[in-house]
Amino acid sequence: MHAYRSHTCAELTKSNVGDSVRLSGWVHRIRDHGGVLFIDLRDHYGMTQVLCDPDSAVFSEVEKLRSEWCIRIDGEVKARDESLVNPKIPTGEIEVFIRDVEVLGSAKELPLIVFGDQEYPEETRLRYRYLDLRREAMQENMKLRSDVVASIRRRMWDIGFREYQTPIITASSPEGARDFLVPSRLHPGKFYALPQAPQQFKQLIMVSGFDKYFQIAPCFRDEDPRADRSPTDFYQLDMEMSFVEQQDVFDTIQPVIKGLFEEFGGGKAVDEEWEQISYRDAALWYGTDKPDLRNPIKMQDVSEHFRGSGFAIFAKLLEQDGTEIRAIPAPTGGSRKFCDRMNAFAQKEGLPGMGYIFWRDQGDGMEAAGPLAKNIGPERTEAIREQLGLGVGDAAFFLGGKPAAFERVAGKARVTIGEELGLTDENRFAFAWIVDFPMYEADEESGEIDFSHNPFSMPQGGIEALEGDPLKVLGYQYDLSCNGYELVSGAIRNHKLETMIKAFELAGYDEAEVRKRFGGMVGAFQYGAPPHGGCAAGIDRIVMLLADEQNIREVIMFPMNQRAEDLMMNAPSEPASDQLMELGLRVLPREE
Template sequence: MHRYRSHTCGELRASDVASDVRLSGWVHNRRDLGGILFIDLRDHYGITQLVARPGTAANEALSSVTKETVVRVDGKVVSRGADNVNPELATGEVEVEVSEVEVLGASAPLPFTINTDDGVNEERRLEYRFLDLRRERMHRNIMLRSAVIASIRSKMVALGFNEMATPILTATSPEGARDFVVPSRLNPGKFYALPQAPQQFKQLLMISGFDRYFQIAPCFRDEDARADRSPGEFYQLDVEMSFVEQEDVFQPIEKLMTELFTEFGNGREVTSPFPRIPFRESMLKYGNDKPDLRAKLELVDITDVFEGSEFKAFAGKHVRALAVPDTADQPRKFFDGLGDYAVSLGAKGLAWVRVGEDGSLTGPIAKFLTEDNVKVLTERLGLAAGHAVFFGAGEFDEVSKIMGPVRVEAAKRAGHFEENVFRFCWIVDFPMYEKDEETGKIDFSHNPFSMPQGGMKDLEEKDPLDILAWQYDIVCNGIELSSGAIRNHEPEVMLKAFEIAGYEAETVEREFAGMLRAFRLGAPPHGGIAPGVDRIVMLLADEPNIRETIAFPLNGNAQDLMMGAPTVLEESRLRELNIALRKPVETKAADAKPVAEAVHPDAAR
C-alpha cells in the first residue's frame, strides 16, 4: 500500500464497503458521541467521515489531535446505513472505521476556525492566507480560477490564436498608472519597469508578421485597490489580431465569453448576441459606460421639456427621468428609501411623482408640473397607471453619477432586476477627445493610440469633440471586463491626433520612438483587447471582491501581510544596486501634463 494513501478523501463509495484503505488529510472537525469519536478528514478532493471506537488505540490517538492536524489513517470502509447517510457529501454513504493513526503534521491552536465562516476580518485572513485557502469557499474559487484559465487556453487555440510570452523586465512606458520599477545592478542608475501590460510587445508581434496572439499575461500597476481591482498585480487575457476591423475582434471574443460563461455559469443565462451600445447612448440611458443590463429600466433625457420652465429646480439644468412601472402598491418608504439612497451618492434629494388610475400625477413635485409637462412626460415615458417617475437635475455628469446607480437600485427594489444571468454588451464609439471644463483645452478622452474613425480626413476636417475612435469596452453585469481598440498604426495620423491634443511632433517622436520606427517599416492594421481574468472569475464565482478569487493577493494598501512585503533592503544591498534613499518630499504637480501620462490602450477605465 502507498505510504500515505490508497484513496483520496473524496473517493470512497458504497462499492468500497469492506475494503481496507489508507487516507491522509487534515482533521476538519471532531465529535465525541458517548465515547465514539467521529472525525471529518479533509483533503483537496473532499471529506470522509472516520469513526474510532472506545478503548481502541485509534480512539486514544485521535482524541488528542487538534483541528487542522495532518494525519494518516488506516481502516476498513463500512456502510453508514440508510438512516445515517449524509447526502451533502459525495462519500456520505460510508465511513472508515480506523485501526491505525499516524500524525504527519501537528497543528498549533488556530488563529481562526476553518470549518465555519466566522466573520474573521480580512487582514487576519490575508496574514494567514494559507489557512484561509483551506476553507471550502476559497478552495472552490481557486479551483474555479484554474479551470477557467485552462478552458480559456483551450478555446483560444481552437479559435486560431497562438500563445506567446512577452518580457517581464522591460522599459518604462506611457501607461495610465505608475510603473513598478526594478533597479539594474549591471547598469548603475538605470531601472527596468514591470509591464503594466504587454501592449507594445503584442503590437510589435503583429508588426513582426504573427497574426493571432494571446497570453494569460501578468500585469503590474502601482494603483489603488477597489472591489474589482487588485493593487499591484493582476492577470489578463491579452489578445491582438492583424488585418482586422472592430467586428473581427468582437466575433472570437464574444464566442469565447459566451462559451466560457455557459461552461462555468452553473446554468445562468448568457446574453447572445452581445448588444452594441454607443458610448453617448449608454451615458444617457444608463448613466455610465458600464451599464448593468440586468436592470430592466432606462433613463430618458427630458431636458427640453423644462426649457424656460418656471420650476426652478429643473429650469436651465440637464434633467433625466426614470419611469418605474408596477409601483401602485409600493408604500411611501419605497420612495423615501430611494431618496435616501440618492443622498448617499451625493444628491440633495430625489424628486418623484406617481401616476394614478386616472392618469393624474401625485407626489412632492406634481404641483409644479404644467398640463403640457404632464402630457409630454406621459407620451415620452409611456406612463400608465401604477408608474412612478424619479427625476435627476443638474450638470450632465452630476446627474449621470446619481441616476445611474438609482436606476439599478430602483430596478432591484421594484422587481425589475434579473437575477442569475450574465448580461453582456459592447460599448462602442467612444469620443476621441474631450474639453477640459476649466482650461478649455482639448485632450484625449481616454485612449490616444486608437485609430480615429474617419482617419486623417476626420482629424483635419471635423470638430475634435465630434470625432469618434475605434475603441470599445466589453461589460458584463455592470463590470467592465476590458477595454480594447483598433490601433492607430499610421505615423502621420498619430502625429496629427497628438497635435490636436496639444503635443508637438518632436515630443511624440521622442516618447514613442520605438513604436513609430516599427510603424514606418511596414505595419499591418491591427487591434485587440485584454479581458481581466480576475474579474471574469469574480463574476463566475459571484464574489463581490476580486481578492476572493486570487490565491495570494495584496491587501488594500498593497501589502503582503503573509510574507511581509514590501520589505526594507539592507544598506549593503542598496550599495550593490547603487541606490541611495531619501525621505519623501512634497512635490508640486507639473503645469503641463507630459505625454507619458497617456493611458494604456487596453487599460480598464
C-alpha cells in the first residue's frame, strides 16, 4: 500500500465496503458520541467520516488528536445505517473504522478556525493565509480561478492564438500608474521596471510578423488598493492581433468572455447582445464609464426645465458655463420616506442634499409633491415627468453643477436607488462595450494636457485629428464593463511613427524624449509596422465576479493587505546593508 493513501477523502463509496484503506488529511472536526470518536477527515478533494471506539488498540492515540492535525489512518470501510447517510457529500454512504493512526504533523492552538464560516479580521486571515486557504470557500475560489485560467487558454488556442511570454524585467513605461523600480547591480544608478503591462512587447510581437498573440500575463503597478484592485500585482489575459479594426477585436474576445461566464457563472443569465455605448453617453446616463446595466435606470439632462424657473438654486447655477441639471428616475420610489433617505445619502457623500419630486394619486388625479414641484410649478413638473416616463408612485432626484463635480455621486445614487427599490437584476451578467474615449484630459489646476487612457492608441481621424483641440480628439479605445466593473481594456494601436510622435508631443513629450523612452517602438515602426490592436482582460476581477465575491483578495492566493504589505512573508522589508552597498544605494530617512 502507498505510504500515505490508497484513496482520497472524496473517493470511497458503498462499493468499497469491506475494503482496507489508507487515508491522509487534516482533522476537520471531532465529535464524541458516547465515547465513540467521530472525525471528519479532510483533504483537497473532500471529506470522509472516520471513527474509533474504546475497543480499538489506537483509541488512546485518537483521543489526543486535535483540529487541523495532519494524520494518516488505516481502516476498514463500512456502510452507514440508512438513517445516518449524508447525501451532501460523495462519501456520505460509508465511514471508515480506524485500525491504525499516525500523526504526520501536529498543530498548535489555531489563530483562526478552519471549520465553519466564522469571520476573522483581514490582518489575521492574511498573516495566517495558509490556514485561511484551508477553508472550504477559499479552496473553491482557488480551484475556480485555476479552472478559469485553463479554460481561457483552451479558448484562445481554439481560435488560432498562440501564447508567447514577454519579459518581467524591462524599462519604465507610461501606463497610467506608478512603476515598481528594480535597481541594476551591473549598471549603478540605473533602474529596470517591472512591467505595468506587456504593452510595448505585444505590439513589437505584431511588428515581428506574429499574427495573433496571447498571454496570461503578470502585471505590476504601484497603486492604491481598492476592493476590486490589488495594490501591487495582478494577472490579465493579454492579447493582440494584426490587420484588425475595433469591431474585429470585439468579435474575437466577446465569445471567449461570454463562454467563461456561461461555463462558470453558476447559472446566471449572460447577455446575448452587448451594447456599444460612447464614453460621453455612459457618463451622462450612468455617471461612470463602467456602468451596471442590470439596473435599468438612465439619468437624463433636464436643464431646460429649470432654466429661468422659480427654483433659484438651479436657475442661477445654469447661468454659469458648463453646468447642467441631471435627473435620476426612481420608478416605485414615490414616497417621502424614500426621498428623505436618498437626500440623507447625498449629504453623507458631501453634497448639501438632492432635490426630488415624487408623484402620488390624489383620487381625482395625479399630484407632484416635494419642494422642487412647488417651486417650479405644475407645467414644468409635468414636462419633467413626461421626459422621464414616470407616473404615480414614482420619483425623480436631481443634482446640478459641473458634471465633473457631481457625476460620481450621481452614479453612486443611481446604483443605490436601483438596489433599494429592487430594480437591479441580481441573477444576470450584463455587459457593455464603452467606446470613443477622449485621448486627452486637462489637469484641473494647471490646465496641462495629458493622456486620459492608453497613450499608444490610434486617434480617430489619424494625425489630422491632432491638429485641432486635443480635448476633442477621440481614440480607438474601448473598455468592457460587467455589473459595474471594468473587465477588459484595449485599443487599436497607433502604428504610424509620425502620428505617435505628434500624439506624445501634445501630452508634453518632445520627439527626443519619445525616441529615448520608447526606442524599441520608434525603431520598429520604421520597418513596416502592420495595423494592429488588442485588449487585456483582468483575470482577478473576472474570477471575483464569477465567485460572487465583493473583494478581489478573496480570489487571490496570497494577496497584499490594504497597505500593500504581505503580513505572512513580512514584505516589504528593509534590505541588508551589504545589499545596498552592492547596488550603490543609500536609504534616506523620510521627512515627516
